[in-house]
Amino acid sequence: MSTGPGLGRPDRAAETPDEQPSGRDENAQPPSAGGTQGSAGQGTMPSGHAMWGNTTSGTAENVGYVPTNTGAQPPEPRKGRKQGESELVREALKDAKVSHETSATGVRTVPGRGDREWPRPDKCRVITIANQKGGVGKTTSSVNLAASLALHGAQVLVVDLDPQGNASTALGVEHHAEVPSIYEVLIEDMPLGDIVVPAPEIPNLYCAPATLNLAGAEIELVSKVARESRLRRALDSYEIEKFDYVLIDCPPSLGLLTVNALVGGDELLIPIQCEYYALEGLGQLIRTVDLVKAHLNPKLKVSTILLTMYDARTRLAAQVAEDVRSHFGDVVLNTVIPRSVRVSEAPSYGQSVITYDPGSSGALAYREAASEMAHGGTVQ
Numbered sequence: 001m002s003t004g005p006g007l008g009r010p011d012r013a014a015e016t017p018d019e020q021p022s023g024r025d026e027n028a029q030p031p032s033a034g035g036t037q038g039s040a041g042q043g044t045m046p047s048g049h050a051m052w053g054n055t056t057s058g059t060a061e062n063v064g065y066v067p068t069n070t071g072a073q074p075p076e077p078r079k080g081r082k083q084g085e086s087e088l089v090r091e092a093l094k095d096a097k098v099s100h101e102t103s104a105t106g107v108r109t110v111p112g113r114g115d116r117e118w119p120r121p122d123k124c125r126v127i128t129i130a131n132q133k134g135g136v137g138k139t140t141s142s143v144n145l146a147a148s149l150a151l152h153g154a155q156v157l158v159v160d161l162d163p164q165g166n167a168s169t170a171l172g173v174e175h176h177a178e179v180p181s182i183y184e185v186l187i188e189d190m191p192l193g194d195i196v197v198p199a200p201e202i203p204n205l206y207c208a209p210a211t212l213n214l215a216g217a218e219i220e221l222v223s224k225v226a227r228e229s230r231l232r233r234a235l236d237s238y239e240i241e242k243f244d245y246v247l248i249d250c251p252p253s254l255g256l257l258t259v260n261a262l263v264g265g266d267e268l269l270i271p272i273q274c275e276y277y278a279l280e281g282l283g284q285l286i287r288t289v290d291l292v293k294a295h296l297n298p299k300l301k302v303s304t305i306l307l308t309m310y311d312a313r314t315r316l317a318a319q320v321a322e323d324v325r326s327h328f329g330d331v332v333l334n335t336v337i338p339r340s341v342r343v344s345e346a347p348s349y350g351q352s353v354i355t356y357d358p359g360s361s362g363a364l365a366y367r368e369a370a371s372e373m374a375h376g377g378t379v380q
Helices: 059-063 087-093 100-105 138-151 166-170 182-188 212-223 227-237 256-264 282-295 315-331 341-349 361-376
Strands: 125-129 156-160 205-208 245-249 267-273 301-308
Touching (some): 125 138, 138 267, 138 361, 156 166, 212 256, 256 282, 282 301, 301 315
Parallel strands (some): 267 301
16 A cells, blocks of 8 residues: 555656545445445345344354255356265165155245244144254254244144153253153053143143153163054044144154154154265165054155255255255255254253244244245145
């Protein structure tokens, strides 16, 4: 930057500072006060980004967005072998098949739904949320989908089948050792209605809590009669038709608790983290579902696949999403769930992110995913 007459310009050394050029275009218009000027035009964000309100949860929150099939296209692939052609992905997906009968439940995002009451299903939809890999968003998805549905007029029951009891925590429901829980229902034949309690923060939302006692249920169920269908019997004896949705949150395993959830549900929702390790056990899960359909629950179908923990800063996440969509087709929801600090913070306050920070990217994404489920499954 010039600090004196003619500095760096010998040909203008004799000129006064006022006679020297200022280094800027005299005809240029000042930038608008309402936004920054960039390659995408004055006052607009670059293509491929969407603002999610006034979020303050850090970089991951600000870059997170919910891409749909009509959004920005992924970057051009690099030369050489694609990431999607890795041996890991081929091995994970080679045996993972979904019947074409399930594709009818897939929907496209419908604009302009707003916050009005969503359509309610003709009969109760019992949806099992399972994936034997931990940390893919099973409990987070169970709680936030349930909260979104309940806030839009549906009657929702969350059955916490995970011994960690995280779904109970996120809904603000007590689940210490003295509280009657799903353990007593499975092991001691207690009626399900005796343990169901309302979630304190959200109307229309109820929870069947889990306690640490459930950790021993895997062993105790081995000697029980009809050990795989005890949850199904409990649901049948409880008037679940007063609910629109029953969401069953599973532990990160393929043991007897998860099998009970698969036998008890009519639909299966699989959360898949947008990283390649999350695909590794997917084929095993689909094979388990096929066995359950063949021997225990012929009504079970994979109705929904939800992509979670999408990081818009990485090409890897876009590639995984593309691979899953190309393999499973319309059962994959258009909405994906971005990484969000608010989603992680909400359970520490005994809340879902829907009530904790309704304007965050995670809350908006889960609300849109729940809307897809509600509008795509009204005809049974």
